Amino acid sequence: MTKSYREITLEGLWTNTILFSQTLALCPLLAVTGTATNGLGLGLATTAVLVASGFLISLLRNFIEPEIRIPAYVLIIAGLVTIVDLFMNAYLHNLYKILGLFIPLIVTNCAILGRAESFASKARVLPSVLDGLMMGVGFTFALILLGAVREILGSGTLFAGASLLLGPSFSFLEMTVIPDYSGFLILILPPGGFIMLSLIIVGKRMIDNQFEKARQMDDDPIEPVGKQITI
């Protein structure tokens, strides 16, 4: 696998994001992104596990025979998440009380197994770690975006509870966007997650199409004319 670091970054952040392009990890997504803060929490926890699993699986890729790779990856990821869970509970207890909810969701997160299978098992350590980081950052941004839209339309606030997750110094993030808003319940419940996600994917595809058109016109302005003739 030969991909430049620039390509890996671009794929993780835009062209092949976990949520909007691979549409993986929908199960925790719907449960969690009722608020932007919860989206951020799940995103951070997932990013940490993606980086660590990318590192470990890439390191062990020559020992894991293809026939047993899936159980071996599941074992590594589940073991890793459990260890993180235990140590966070013991030594970062306040963070654990907030993020702890998200950690069991990561064990069953197909996005991490997907990255292990399609990238880390074939690439060197450094690109794998970068891929995990970029996929994680892209995932986090997507979760925050979805959480923010659902939170604003669903309950009229933004980043409610951020100071609980990030500490009191981040309380400036918490704001009431629409005062005295009675709330739009369905957007906070899981079906609202599906609806918002589909709308965001439509938006992203439209942007991609615009880019594609602009690129084609830049590349070769005559070709579209030629194509028109054949039609």
Add this chain to the structure above:
Amino acid sequence: MSDADIDANNLQTPDSSPSAWQKSRERLAAFYERHRDNPIYLSVLLGGFCLICALILASSHLATLEPIALRQKEDLQSSLAKVIPAALHDNDLVKDAYALKAADGTETMLYPAYRNGAFAAVAYQVSAVGYGGPILSLIGVDKEGSLLGTEVLMHTETPGLGDRIESSRGDWIKQFTGRSLGDPEPEKWKVKKDGGYFDQLSGATITPRAVVLSVRNGLQFFKAHQEQIVHCPKGICEEGSGS
């Protein structure tokens, strides 16, 4: 023994040692190539992974066992401190905890508060089923049966809606403080939507309903066992003082 083996053993000159090393490496590689598809090799490999994983997990479990127990005790103590003011007692609530057996056989863990050896208040857990599952709360009750404080310990309510019952996310839970079974009267122990005394949360009615119900049940539990809780320190009734 093959010819190659004999050759390798006979050539013991210093400059031949790298080649012997290389040969054994090649033999290992050939061995691996021959057996890499063997189910037994794959089973052993996977088993080895499992074993290493299990060892790492077991040792991290052991390493974190004590700190986690300590953190959970701290959590319990800080929750208890929220429902029973520190000024009311001079004992260690967790240390003096005991289980009270009700007539129907269920046991409730009580955290009694004493001041100068006299009973001052008690805290215990109450629960009711909310919108997303059970809601576990802790209530503190003084010896007259008035609520000193209420704190939600665990719930799975909708984030952004039902989770405002948490004391860190709103003041809703504080309206119970000072209330008792006679204030408001028992039939008013409901949310306003049901014709009761207590506020609901906008967008969430089932959750506050469950909390109000669980607190009321908790107070009824206290009323039913008041004699025993107040007059029998640590649940052991002295002769003549208990029922």
